[in-house]
Amino acid sequence: MNNRLLLALPLAAALAFPAFAQTASSTDQSQPAATTSTSTDANATGKAPLAPPSREGFWGRINPFARKTYVRRQTEPIRDRVNELDELTSQNGKAIKDTDARAQAGIKLASDKATVADQHAVDAGNKATAAQQTAQQVTTRVQTVETVVGNIDQYKASNQTEIRFKPGQTMLSKNAKDALDEMANTVKGQRGYIIEVQGFSSGKGQIAIQNSQKMAESVVRYMVLNHEIPVYRIYLVGMGNAPVEGAEAKHISGGRVEISLLKNDLEQLSSNSSAPMASSDQPQQPK
Numbered sequence: 374m375n376n377r378l379l380l381a382l383p384l385a386a387a388l389a390f391p392a393f394a395q396t397a398s399s400t401d402q403s404q405p406a407a408t409t410s411t412s413t414d415a416n417a418t419g420k421a422p423l424a425p426p427s428r429e430g431f432w433g434r435i436n437p438f439a440r441k442t443y444v445r446r447q448t449e450p451i452r453d454r455v456n457e458l459d460e461l462t463s464q465n466g467k468a469i470k471d472t473d474a475r476a477q478a479g480i481k482l483a484s485d486k487a488t489v490a491d492q493h494a495v496d497a498g499n500k501a502t503a504a505q506q507t508a509q510q511v512t513t514r515v516q517t518v519e520t521v522v523g524n525i526d527q528y529k530a531s532n533q534t535e536i537r538f539k540p541g542q543t544m545l546s547k548n549a550k551d552a553l554d555e556m557a558n559t560v561k562g563q564r565g566y567i568i569e570v571q572g573f574s575s576g577k578g579q580i581a582i583q584n585s586q587k588m589a590e591s592v593v594r595y596m597v598l599n600h601e602i603p604v605y606r607i608y609l610v611g612m613g614n615a616p617v618e619g620a621e622a623k624h625i626s627g628g629r630v631e632i633s634l635l636k637n638d639l640e641q642l643s644s645n646s647s648a649p650m651a652s653s654d655q656p657q658q659p660k
Contacts, residue, residue: 528567528635532556536592538628540575543587545595553592556634557600566636568602570609574628577614584628586611592630 534556536549545553560566572589574581589609596602 528637530633531566531636532559532634534632536630536632538588538630540627541584542627543584543591545591549592550595553595553632554600556632557596557602560602560634561600563636566606566634568596568607569631569633569635570607571631571633572609572611572628573615573631574611574613579613582611582613584611585613585630588628588630592632 534552536545536552556568560568570589570592572585572587572592574584574588576584586609589611593604593607593609596607597604
C-alpha cells in the first residue's frame, strides 16, 4: 500500500505541472499585447515593437534541447531590428554632417560678402575724400578767379624808373638804355602788366608837349625793338611841362621820362592754377 502511494504522488505532480505552465504562458502572452499598442509610436524606426516569442507548450519555454534553427528563428527579428537601428544611426550621422557642411559654407559665404562690402566701403570712403579735396580745390580756384576778375582793372605799381634828357636831346644815353634793359628783363614771360610812359619837357605850350612826346616815343621804340615788348602793353603820353601829380610846380630844365611798371593779379592766378593742374596730372600711386 505504501509503495502505491509513493508511486502515485510523483505521477500526480508530473501531470499537474504542465497544466500550470500552460496557464502561466497564456497569462504572459496577454500582458505584452496590451503594451504593444501604446508604445508603437515611440520607436525610432517607426515600426511596431517585437512580439514575444511564441510559446510552444511547456518544452517550448524551457526546452533544454533547442536546435540551431529554433534559436535562429527566435533571434532573427532582433538582428533585423538592430540592423535597422544601425542604418538609422548612419543616416542621422550623414544628415548632421551635411547640415554642418552647409552651415560652414553659409558662414564662409557671409564672411566673404562682409569682406567685399568692407572693401567697397573703404573704396567709397577714399573716393569721397578725393572728391571732397577736388571740390575744395575747385572752390579755392573759383574764389581766386572771382577775386582776379573783380580786380582785373586794378593795377598796382611794381617798379618805376626815371630817365633824364639834356635840353633839346631825344636820343637815349647808355645809362638810360641800361635802366630800360633792367626793367624789360623783369617782365619777360609775364602776364597781367602794363608799362606807363610819361614824358615831361621844359618850355611852354605846344612845343613842350611835342618835345615830351618825342622823348617818350624814343623810350617806347627801344623797348619794342630791343626787348619785343608788345605795343598794346605800353601806354604813352606827352605831358609837356605839366607839374608832377602831388608835387609843387617847379621849373624843369631839359626833359625827363617816367616809366612805371603796373601789374594786376593775373600773374598770381596763373601761378595758382598751374600748381593744382601739375599735381593732378601726376599718376596716383596704387594703395
